[in-house]
Amino acid sequence: MAQFLLETVWLVPCYALIGGLLAVPWSPGIIRRTGPRPAGYVNLIMTFLAFIHAAIALPATWNQPPYEISIPWLSTAGLNLFIDLEISSASVGAMVVIAGLNLLAQIYAIGYMEMDWGWARFYSLLGLFEAGLCALTLCNSLFFSYVILEMLTLGTYLLVGLWFSQSLVVTSARDAFLTKRVGDLFLLMGVLAIFPLAGTWNYSALAEWAATAQVDPTLMGLVCLALIAGPMGKCAQFPLHLWLDEAMEGPIPSTILRNSVVVASGAWVLIKLQPVLSLSPLVSSAMVAIGTLTAVGGSLIAIAQIDIKRCLSYSVSTYMGLVFIAVGTQQDDAALLLVLTHALAAALLVMSTGAIVWNSITQDVTQLGGLWTRRPVSGLAYIIGTLGLIGFPPLGGFWALLKLASGLWETQPWLVGILITVNVLTAFSLTREFCLIFGGKPKQMSERSPEVSWQMSLPMIILLGFTLHLPLVLQSFSLLPNWANLNKDVALLLIWSTVFGCSISSVIYLGDFIPKPIRLPFKPLQNLLAYDFYTPKLYRMSIVLSVDLMSKFTDMIDRLVVDGIVNMVGLASVGGGEGLKYSTNGQTQFYAFTILLGVGLLGMVVTWQYWGEQFLNLMF
Amino acid sequence: MQLQYFLLLAAALFCIGIYGLVNSRNAVRVLMSIELLLNAVNLNLMAFSNYLDSTLIKGQVFTVFVITVAAAEAAVGLAIVLAIYRNRDTVDMEQFNLLKW
Numbered sequence: 001m002a003q004f005l006l007e008t009v010w011l012v013p014c015y016a017l018i019g020g021l022l023a024v025p026w027s028p029g030i031i032r033r034t035g036p037r038p039a040g041y042v043n044l045i046m047t048f049l050a051f052i053h054a055a056i057a058l059p060a061t062w063n064q065p066p067y068e069i070s071i072p073w074l075s076t077a078g079l080n081l082f083i084d085l086e087i088s089s090a091s092v093g094a095m096v097v098i099a100g101l102n103l104l105a106q107i108y109a110i111g112y113m114e115m116d117w118g119w120a121r122f123y124s125l126l127g128l129f130e131a132g133l134c135a136l137t138l139c140n141s142l143f144f145s146y147v148i149l150e151m152l153t154l155g156t157y158l159l160v161g162l163w164f165s166q167s168l169v170v171t172s173a174r175d176a177f178l179t180k181r182v183g184d185l186f187l188l189m190g191v192l193a194i195f196p197l198a199g200t201w202n203y204s205a206l207a208e209w210a211a212t213a214q215v216d217p218t219l220m221g222l223v224c225l226a227l228i229a230g231p232m233g234k235c236a237q238f239p240l241h242l243w244l245d246e247a248m249e250g251p252i253p254s255t256i257l258r259n260s261v262v263v264a265s266g267a268w269v270l271i272k273l274q275p276v277l278s279l280s281p282l283v284s285s286a287m288v289a290i291g292t293l294t295a296v297g298g299s300l301i302a303i304a305q306i307d308i309k310r311c312l313s314y315s316v317s318t319y320m321g322l323v324f325i326a327v328g329t330q331q332d333d334a335a336l337l338l339v340l341t342h343a344l345a346a347a348l349l350v351m352s353t354g355a356i357v358w359n360s361i362t363q364d365v366t367q368l369g370g371l372w373t374r375r376p377v378s379g380l381a382y383i384i385g386t387l388g389l390i391g392f393p394p395l396g397g398f399w400a401l402l403k404l405a406s407g408l409w410e411t412q413p414w415l416v417g418i419l420i421t422v423n424v425l426t427a428f429s430l431t432r433e434f435c436l437i438f439g440g441k442p443k444q445m446s447e448r449s450p451e452v453s454w455q456m457s458l459p460m461i462i463l464l465g466f467t468l469h470l471p472l473v474l475q476s477f478s479l480l481p482n483w484a485n486l487n488k489d490v491a492l493l494l495i496w497s498t499v500f501g502c503s504i505s506s507v508i509y510l511g512d513f514i515p516k517p518i519r520l521p522f523k524p525l526q527n528l529l530a531y532d533f534y535t536p537k538l539y540r541m542s543i544v545l546s547v548d549l550m551s552k553f554t555d556m557i558d559r560l561v562v563d564g565i566v567n568m569v570g571l572a573s574v575g576g577g578e579g580l581k582y583s584t585n586g587q588t589q590f591y592a593f594t595i596l597l598g599v600g601l602l603g604m605v606v607t608w609q610y611w612g613e614q615f616l617n618l619m620f
Numbered sequence: 621m622q623l624q625y626f627l628l629l630a631a632a633l634f635c636i637g638i639y640g641l642v643n644s645r646n647a648v649r650v651l652m653s654i655e656l657l658l659n660a661v662n663l664n665l666m667a668f669s670n671y672l673d674s675t676l677i678k679g680q681v682f683t684v685f686v687i688t689v690a691a692a693e694a695a696v697g698l699a700i701v702l703a704i705y706r707n708r709d710t711v712d713m714e715q716f717n718l719l720k721w
Contacts, residue, residue: 581721582721584720584721585717585720585721586716586717586718586719586720586721587713587714587716587717588713588716589641589642589643589644589650589713590642592641592642593642596638596642
C-alpha cells in the first residue's frame with residue numbers, strides 16, 4: 001500500500017489543483033443559490049487526501065535512495081525538456097508539511113472567512129498554492145522550478161489582491177507581483193545562462209557538474225548572482241523585502257501559508273542550488289551579506305512595528321535571512337531544518353495573532369492589551385510559536401539555530417555573533433508583541449474579547465501540538481543533530497541570548513517604570529525602524545523614479561518624433577496639394593505659357609548636345 | 621542673303637507673337653498675336669522652300685495651306701470672342717478665369 005502510494009506520490013499536487021478547480025463554480029456569479037461554503041469544504045477534502053497520501057508515503061521513503069521520474073515535456077531541435085521529479089524523503093516530507101499546513105490554514109479559514117462571500121476565489125487560490133508548492137518540492141529541474149515560481153508569483157498577486165476594493169490591497173498586490181517578478185526575471189537570466197555551461201537543468205546533474213566544473217570565476221559569479229536574485233525576491237530579502245510587509249493586507253489564512261511556506265519556496269530552490277552556488281566564493285559571501293543584513297535589519301524593524309501582522313512579517317524576512325546565511329556557508333541541512341521549524345512556528349504565530357485580530361478588530365498592538373486571562377489558548381499558542389521560533393530548548397528552532405551556529409563556530413565565529421544578536425532581537429520583538437497583546441491592562445479595543453470559534457482554535461491547537469512534538473518527531477527520524485557533535489558553548493550562548501531577549505522585553509513592557517508608548521531617546525532612529533528604513537521612499541526615489549521618467553520620455557519620443565515624422569509625410573502631401581492647386585489659375589494665357597515653356601525646355605534638353613558646349617564656353 | 625537671317629527674323633517674329641499671346645489683355649490682340657505666330661511660320665516655310673527645295677517648292681504649297689487655315693481659324697476665333705463678349709460684356713482676358721482650382 002505504502003509502496004503504491006509512494007509510486008503515485010506525484011498525484012499530491014494534482015489533488016490540490018483539482019480542489020482548486022472544483023472550488024471555482026461556487027463563485028458568486030456562477031452558482032447563485034447555495035452560497036460559497038461548499039468551495040471550502042471541497043478544497044478541504046482534496047487537501048486532506050493530499051496530506052494523507054503524502055503522509056502514508058513518507059515512511060516508505062525512509063532510508064531509501066531517492067528515485068527519479070522523468071517525463072518528456074517538449075523536444076525541439078537540440079533541446080529536450082524533461083519534467084524531472086525526485087521522490088526522496090525530503091521532498092515527500094516537505095509535501096507533508098505543505099499539505100498539512102494548508103489543511104490547517106483551510107480549516108482556520110472556514111472560521112476566519114465566515115463573513116466573507118469570496119470563498120471560491122480564496123480557496124481555489126489556496127489550492128493553486130498548495131499544488132504549486134508540492135510540485136516545487138517534487139520538481140528536480142531548475143527550469144520547471146522557475147515555471148512553478150512564476151505561477152506562485154501570479155498566485156500571490158491574486159491572493160493578496162483578494163479584497164480588491166481596498167486601495168492598499170491593490171497597491172500591495174502590485175508591489176508583491178512586481179518585486180517578486182523582478183527577482184524571478186533575474187533568476188530566468190541565471191537559468192538560461194547556466195544551460196550552456198552545465199548542459200542540464202536537473203539539480204542532481206547540476207550538482208555533479210558543479211563538483212568538477214572549471215569555470216571562469218567572473219562568469220560563474222554573475223550567473224550565481226542571477227540565481228540568488230530569484231530567491232532573494234521570493235524570500236523577501238533586502239532590498240526586495242517591501243512586498244512582504246505590504247502583502248500583510250491579504251486575508252490572514254493566506255498569510256499563514258505565505259509566512260510559513262510560500263516564502264520558503266525561494267529558500268527551497270536556493271538549497272537545491274547550493275552546490276552550484278558554492279562554485280563562486282563571491283556569491284557565497286554575497287549571500288551571507290544579504291542574509292546578515294536582512295536578519296539584523298528585519299529583526300530591528302520588527303521591534304519598531306505597531307501592526308500585529310507586520311511585526312511577524314519582518315521576523316519571516318529575518319529567518320529567511322538566516323537560511324541565506326546557512327546556504328551561503330554550505331550548510332544545507334541546517335537550512336532545511338531552519339525552514340521546517342520556522343514554517344511550523346511562524347504558522348502558529350500567525351494563527352494566534354489572526355485569532356486576536358478576528359475578535360479585537362484592531363491590528364494596532366498599542367491598542368491591545370490584557371488578553372491573557374480571557375484568551376489563554378491564543379496566548380499559549382503565541383508563546384509556543386515564539387519559543388519554537390527562537391532558540392529555546394527543546395523546541396525546534398533551538399536545534400536549527402544550534403546546528404547552524406555550531407557549523408559556523410569553527411570557520412566564521414563572527415556569524416555566530418550575528419546569529420546570537422538576531423536571536424536576542426527576535427526574542428525581544430516577539431516577547432514585546434506578546435506583552436503588548438496579552439499583558440498589561442485591557443484597553444478600549446480589547447475590553448470585551450471572547451475566544452474564537454472552534455474552526456479557528458482547533459487548527460491552532462493541532463499546530464501547537466505539532467510544534468511541541470517536532471523535536472520528538474525529528475529525533476525519531478534521527479534528524480536532530482547529535483548532541484555529542486554539537487558545541488555546548490554555542491548552545492549555552494543561544495539559551496542565554498533567548499532568556500536575555502525575552503526577559504528584557506518583558507521587564508520593559510510588563511513593568512510600569514517606563515512610560516508607554518515607549519519613546520527612544522533618539523527619535524529619528526525610532527522612525528527609521530518603524531518606517532522600514534523608508535524603503536518605499538527609496539524605491540520611489542530610485543527604481544520607480546527612473547523607470548517612470550524613462551517611460552514618460554519614451555512615450556514623448558514616440559508621440560512627438562516617431563508619430564511626428566509619419567504625420568509630417570501626410571501633412572506635407574496635403575500641404576503640397578493645397579499649395580500646388582493654385583497652378584491651375586484659370587488664365588488661358590498662363591496655360592499657353594506653360595505649354596511653350598515645356599516645349600522650349602524639352603527642346604533645349606533634346607538639342608543640348610549640339611549647342612550646349614559652345615553655350616557654356618561662351619558664358620564662362 | 622542667307623537662310624539664317626530669314627530663320628532668325630522668323631524666330632524673332634515668333635517670339636514677339638509669343639510675347640503678345642501671353643501678355644495681351646485684349647482677346648482680339650491675342651488672336652492678332654496668333655496671326656503673328658502663323659506668319660513667322662510662313663516665313664520659315666518660304667525660306668526653307670527657297671533655299672533648300674527651290675525646284676519642287678513644297679514649302680510654298682504648305683504656306684498657302686497655312687494662310688488658308690489661318691484665315692479660317694481667325695474667323696472662328698473672332699466668333700468665339702464675340703460669343704463670349706455677348707455674355708460677359710468684355711474682352712478682357714483676365715476676366716475669363718472661371719475655370720480655376
